[in-house]
Amino acid sequence: MVPPLALDIDGTLTTPTGRVDPRVFELLPAWDAPVVFATGKAFPYPVALAHFLGREETVIAENGGVAYVDGETTIVGDPDAAWAVVEAFRERGGAVGWGDGDTVNRWRETEVAVSPDADEALLREVAAAAGGDVEVVDTGYAFHVKSAGVSKGRALERVAAALDIDPESFVAVGDSENDVSTFGVAGESYAVANADDAAREAADEVVAEGYMDGTAAVLASLRERAR
Numbered sequence: 001m002v003p004p005l006a007l008d009i010d011g012t013l014t015t016p017t018g019r020v021d022p023r024v025f026e027l028l029p030a031w032d033a034p035v036v037f038a039t040g041k042a043f044p045y046p047v048a049l050a051h052f053l054g055r056e057e058t059v060i061a062e063n064g065g066v067a068y069v070d071g072e073t074t075i076v077g078d079p080d081a082a083w084a085v086v087e088a089f090r091e092r093g094g095a096v097g098w099g100d101g102d103t104v105n106r107w108r109e110t111e112v113a114v115s116p117d118a119d120e121a122l123l124r125e126v127a128a129a130a131g132g133d134v135e136v137v138d139t140g141y142a143f144h145v146k147s148a149g150v151s152k153g154r155a156l157e158r159v160a161a162a163l164d165i166d167p168e169s170f171v172a173v174g175d176s177e178n179d180v181s182t183f184g185v186a187g188e189s190y191a192v193a194n195a196d197d198a199a200r201e202a203a204d205e206v207v208a209e210g211y212m213d214g215t216a217a218v219l220a221s222l223r224e225r226a227r
């Protein structure tokens with residue numbers, strides 16, 4: 001039997017230019033164990049991905065702020081504290097930076113994502129002034145202003161319990177600091193070659209290939225092992 005998977009999306013299932021790699025549509029519909037998409041993106045994104053793969057919509061969004069399994073949604077974190085930091089950031093001249101429609105934050109329920117082009121030093125300064133309840137997590141795709149106790153790893157524990165699966169039986173693949181907590185909960189963890197230092201250090205193994213090349217290599221070896 002292949003193991004259940006906890007998969008990050010950006011940088012892990014994508015190409016270097018941020019598109020979903022077509023191999024996702026070949027490899028994941030047929031994966032014969034639960035697949036949890038665990039992302040920093042807002043709730044609709046992983047739901048849509050699972051839906052169009054024909055898989056159960058079992059997802060972790062907003063870095064663990066939102067978890068969805070068996071039709072039940074769990075929301076944790078304090079969006080007001082995150083927005084207060086972002087408002088203070090704006091007052092000091094900072095910009096959230098996604099343009100007019102801001103589909104990045106439109107459906108976000110527990111945190112705020114700020115563009116990677118934003119003034120990082122100012123954002124961190126303002127967040128630090130708010131005390132320890134709010135932190136800034138850099139995924140390489142956004143700065144997430146979020147409640148400190150919220151993580152993908154904690155959400156994975158809840159999702160695994162709902163699925164009645166030992167969290168240690170999960171294999172996790174990811175690329176950035178928001179995957180470190182997932183790596184700590186899953187029994188086996190892989191950072192793809194493009195991963196940041198935090199993810200590389202936390203992973204059991206750093207794969208030689210980057211992006212979906214790396215993830216596809218992990219999936220192939222897991223399938224081989226299950227034969």
Ligand SMILES: O=C(O)COP(=O)(O)O
Nearest residue numbers: 009010039040041139141
């Ligand atoms: O939304 C982000 O910043 C990154 O998303 P990811 O967790 O799927 O890599």
Ligand SMILES: [Mg+2]
Nearest residue numbers: 008010011175
């Ligand atoms: Mg990622």
